[in-house]
Amino acid sequence: MTADNQLDVWEVFMQSKPGANYIHAGSIHASDKQMALQNARDTYSRRGEGTSIWVVPSSAIVASNPEDNGMFFDPANDKIYRHPTFYVMPEGAKAI
Amino acid sequence: MEQAQETLLREFEEKIECGFAIEPKDKMPAGYRKHLIRQMSQHAHSEVIGMQPEGNWVTRAPSLRAKQILLAKIQDEGGHGLYLYSAAETLGVSRDELIEQLHTGKAKYSNIFNYPTLSWADIGAIGWLVDGAAIVNQVSLQRTSYGPYSRAMVRICKEESFHQRQGYEIMAKMMAGTADQKAMAQDAMNRWWWPSLMMFGPHDSDSPHTGDAFRWKIKRHSNDELRQKFIDKTVQQAEVIGLTIPDKDLKWNEAKQCYDHGEINWEEFYRVIGGDGPCNKQRMEHHIRVHNEGAWVREAAEAYRAKQQYSKNA
Amino acid sequence: MTQQQALYNYALRLGDNSLILSARLSEWCSNAPFLEEDLALTNMALDLIGRAQAMLKYAGEVEGKGRTEDDLAYRRGERDYYNHLIMELPNGDFAYTMVRQLFVSTYELFFFEELQKSTDATLAAIAAKTLKEVKYHHLHAKDWVIRLGDGTAESNARVQKAVNALWMYTGEMFEMDHADTMLLKEGIAVNTDNLKLGWIQMVTQILALANIDLPADGYMQTGGRKGIHTEYLGHILSEMQYLQRAYPDATW
Numbered sequence: 001m002t003a004d005n006q007l008d009v010w011e012v013f014m015q016s017k018p019g020a021n022y023i024h025a026g027s028i029h030a031s032d033k034q035m036a037l038q039n040a041r042d043t044y045s046r047r048g049e050g051t052s053i054w055v056v057p058s059s060a061i062v063a064s065n066p067e068d069n070g071m072f073f074d075p076a077n078d079k080i081y082r083h084p085t086f087y088v089m090p091e092g093a094k095a096i
Numbered sequence: 097m098e099q100a101q102e103t104l105l106r107e108f109e110e111k112i113e114c115g116f117a118i119e120p121k122d123k124m125p126a127g128y129r130k131h132l133i134r135q136m137s138q139h140a141h142s143e144v145i146g147m148q149p150e151g152n153w154v155t156r157a158p159s160l161r162a163k164q165i166l167l168a169k170i171q172d173e174g175g176h177g178l179y180l181y182s183a184a185e186t187l188g189v190s191r192d193e194l195i196e197q198l199h200t201g202k203a204k205y206s207n208i209f210n211y212p213t214l215s216w217a218d219i220g221a222i223g224w225l226v227d228g229a230a231i232v233n234q235v236s237l238q239r240t241s242y243g244p245y246s247r248a249m250v251r252i253c254k255e256e257s258f259h260q261r262q263g264y265e266i267m268a269k270m271m272a273g274t275a276d277q278k279a280m281a282q283d284a285m286n287r288w289w290w291p292s293l294m295m296f297g298p299h300d301s302d303s304p305h306t307g308d309a310f311r312w313k314i315k316r317h318s319n320d321e322l323r324q325k326f327i328d329k330t331v332q333q334a335e336v337i338g339l340t341i342p343d344k345d346l347k348w349n350e351a352k353q354c355y356d357h358g359e360i361n362w363e364e365f366y367r368v369i370g371g372d373g374p375c376n377k378q379r380m381e382h383h384i385r386v387h388n389e390g391a392w393v394r395e396a397a398e399a400y401r402a403k404q405q406y407s408k409n410a
Numbered sequence: 411m412t413q414q415q416a417l418y419n420y421a422l423r424l425g426d427n428s429l430i431l432s433a434r435l436s437e438w439c440s441n442a443p444f445l446e447e448d449l450a451l452t453n454m455a456l457d458l459i460g461r462a463q464a465m466l467k468y469a470g471e472v473e474g475k476g477r478t479e480d481d482l483a484y485r486r487g488e489r490d491y492y493n494h495l496i497m498e499l500p501n502g503d504f505a506y507t508m509v510r511q512l513f514v515s516t517y518e519l520f521f522f523e524e525l526q527k528s529t530d531a532t533l534a535a536i537a538a539k540t541l542k543e544v545k546y547h548h549l550h551a552k553d554w555v556i557r558l559g560d561g562t563a564e565s566n567a568r569v570q571k572a573v574n575a576l577w578m579y580t581g582e583m584f585e586m587d588h589a590d591t592m593l594l595k596e597g598i599a600v601n602t603d604n605l606k607l608g609w610i611q612m613v614t615q616i617l618a619l620a621n622i623d624l625p626a627d628g629y630m631q632t633g634g635r636k637g638i639h640t641e642y643l644g645h646i647l648s649e650m651q652y653l654q655r656a657y658p659d660a661t662w
Contacts, residue, residue: 005394006191006444007374009182027182028446029191029399032404034553039446042453043175045256066122147440147448154436155646156476158653158662159480160463162455163436170439173451177446216653216662266662274660382440390443393504393567396561 006041007031011061015052022054030055112313117243120186128312132242133187133315134203137194140180142206143173145379149213149223150154158216165262166219172259176252183244199384207365208291210373217270217277217284223263223293225285225330230325231256233296241313258397264333271337285334286342296323327355328382413596416589417530418472419492420599422482423635425465426493429483431514433646434501444593445502450550454511457543464536484654488644495634496579498643503559505568509552509576516612517583518544520605529597552616559620566621573617574625581630584609603628 007029013022022042025044030036036055064072080086089096100203100357106205111118116122147170155171157163161237180189197203208226233254255358267284270277297303309315334341345358368376435455443450466479496514501507522544525537558565584602586594593599614624633639651662 005398006195007394009185026179026248026442027185028178029444031394031401032557033395035557036504038450038550038553042177042450043446045170046175046449066119084320086305143447150438154439155649156652158484160459160466160662163525164459167436167439167452167459169457171449171456174440174445174448174452178449183444269662273662274657276657277660296571317589379469379629386441386443389441390504392564393443393558396558399565400557400561402440404649407535 007035009058010040010055011051011058013042013054013056014044014050014093016050018051025049027058028055112241112311117246118241119243124302127308128314130185130375131308131312132245133184133189135282136184136245136311137189137197138205140177140194141198141203142186142209143177143180145205145383146208146226146378147173147177148382149209149211149375150219153216153219156216157219162266169223169259170260172255175255177223178245179248179403180245180331183242183248185209186244193240195387198319199387201367201380205379206295207368207373208295210368210375211287211291212374214287215265215280215284218272218288219282220263220266220270220281221284221288223259224267224333225263226295227256227259227263228330229292229295229326231260232322236315236317236322237345239313239316241355245314260401264337278408282339285339289342290361290364293323293360296326299360311364324354327357331355371392386401411589411592413470413592414474416592417598418469419589420593421465421469421472421533421606423492425469425482426483426491426536427497428458428465428492429462430493430497430643430646432456433650434499435507436498437501438507447504451507454547454550458549458600461536461540461543461613464539468532468536480654481620488639488647489636489646491634491639491643492637493634493643494579494582495578495631495640496582498634498646499579500642502572502575503568504554505565505574506555506572508551508558509548509569509572512555512616513576513613514582514583515544515548515551517580517605517609517615519548519612520608521600521602524600524605525595528599533598548605555616555622556620559617559622569620570622571619573622577625578631582632582634585632585635 003052008031009027010030011027014025015022016057028036028039028043029037033055038086039051040053040055045053085096104123106116108123108128118128150166150173151171154163154166157166162314172404182195184194185191194203198205213222231253234249234253238246238253240246240249267281270281300318300320303319310318331346343358345356347356348354349356367373371377418559423657432455433456435451437447440448442451460481463479466482467597470477470482482575495556499510518540522537522541526534526541528534528537559569560566584606586601590599590602594601598602615623653660
């Protein structure tokens with residue numbers, strides 16, 4: 001603990017309307033959970049941007065490595081059978 | 097080793113060339129990282145130091161509406177500083193370190209905030225001219241190559257959109273007002289015009305960082321290009337409300353389809369950067385004082401958190 | 411005193427309380443202990459200006475002399491201001507400001523809860539909107555007072571000092587006078603006498619969590635509601651009203 005400590009970094013996720021996904025809005029500094037939530041509110045919802053907030057300590061976030069992008073993401077590229085457009089439907093069939 | 101470095105640089109520059117955004121964990125040349133930290137922190141410090149000249153008029157705002165607008169605007173500047181510090185932090189430098197660099201003079205902030213706000217019209221001039229100049233630069237930076245910086249700029253531009261308008265509204269109101277008000281507005285115009293043009297930095301021919309910043313798409317438009325854009329849109333706005341731009345050489349160039357302008361006083365520019373502007377010492381002393389006065393609060397918050405964790409673990 | 415005059419005074423006092431506290435809170439702009447708190451303090455100042463605007467506008471309407479909220483804010487002298495003294499005291503350090511926020515917002519929590527039920531539709535509507543803002547101000551102040559009280563030895567001492575200094579200004583918030591009683595009969599005003607117990611219980615509870623001792627009962631300062639202020643108010647007004655007074659013909 002030093003005199004010029006600027007507190008910990010937290011990541012802020014906002015939900016813009018009920019039912020919507022929580023989207024990363026940015027970061028704030030805070031020393032505890034309550035402060036993090038309030039600082040997130042005071043920083044990121046000043047223009048009515050939100051109906052709900054999540055805050056997460058930045059140190060708790062695990063991010064994938066760009067070097068792993070090949071093995072992580074490329075194998076999904078050719079699995080076209082996971083998409084509905086892959087299938088041939090008989091002509092005339094409705095509501096499918 | 098050297099070859100690996102070269103491969104890395106080539107791959108990086110190819111990525112930039114293709115228009116991909118760079119994210120915090122991506123490999124990047126040391127020079128790119130360094131340039132970004134310098135630029136983003138300078139930008140963040142400018143936002144935060146910029147709260148002071150406007151803050152100078154918070155207690156004297158002449159109506160409830162004016163006070164609300166001014167406070168909300170200064171608050172936005174603080175928020176923008178916060179977004180930009182956060183973007184810089186993704187590169188592994190802490191806000192502590194950035195503030196220390198500011199206090200030791202290692203990091204700079206925009207020169208414009210070393211000028212004093214002497215009348216209410218200065219609040220109009222800052223919004224209209226200073227934010228007007230800043231937004232030209234910021235719009236361009238929305239497409240900067242570093243993801244967190246670009247995302248911060250998108251949010252900032254969205255929020256900034258009222259800043260210039262409120263400043264222009266103040267000027268327009270004063271120009272439609274009493275003789276005293278008109279004189280104040282013109283006086284503010286005279287004092288803020290040239291420093292606003294200086295905000296774009298030295299001429300392209302004298303700008304030392306231009307090469308890398310362009311190749312790496314940190315910067316998307318040149319100083320002179322952006323300055324010209326600002327002048328061209330501002331002249332008409334001044335005319336509409338009857339303000340005179342304090343430049344006798346300013347005239348429309350039919351061939352180039354833009355305004356020619358007089359020479360900027362670069363001696364003044366470098367003098368103010370060097371620390372001898374009217375408010376450099378005042379601004380820095382204010383920031384250091386507030387930082388030091390707040391130390392016990394931050395310490396207490398940390399101590400409280402530590403106690404909470406201890407009692408939870410006990 | 412007619413009911414109209416009483417209602418004018420009532421709205422004016424509520425407006426003055428918000429306006430003067432907002433003036434103090436807005437002085438924190440670019441002076442807070444860290445950036446996030448700077449934004450938080452400004453948010454509270456903005457809530458209070460909004461409330462002052464609504465109350466003073468209503469006061470002007472009730473008065474019926476065509477005075478706007480700005481006329482009332484910028485063209486009244488200090489003897490015609492009726493805010494509680496606690497609002498005008500200088501900010502002191504961050505602990506002092508947060509303790510004042512705690513005392514005031516706890517009071518307002520109870521006050522606007524009641525004023526929501528006023529038979530005066532305008533006051534009730536402003537109160538309903540205000541209550542939401544006040545709940546947040548209270549949460550923010552409470553958390554900070556506990557954090558600072560239970561933080562370091564230094565922060566605890568600062569909070570204790572602030573509590574001791576501000577205590578004598580809390581009594582005024584619960585005073586009732588002739589105008590209040592008159593409006594109370596009509597179901598317009600709040601009986602602030604009834605709020606005292608809830609206030610003291612809540613404040614005691616929070617200060618206990620913050621390891622802060624409650625001051626002993628003592629003399630309570632008064633005067634603001636009659637226009638007798640501390641020396642500080644005149645300086646707030648002379649800055650605030652400077653342009654309007656220096657250029658009386660100008661609009662801004």
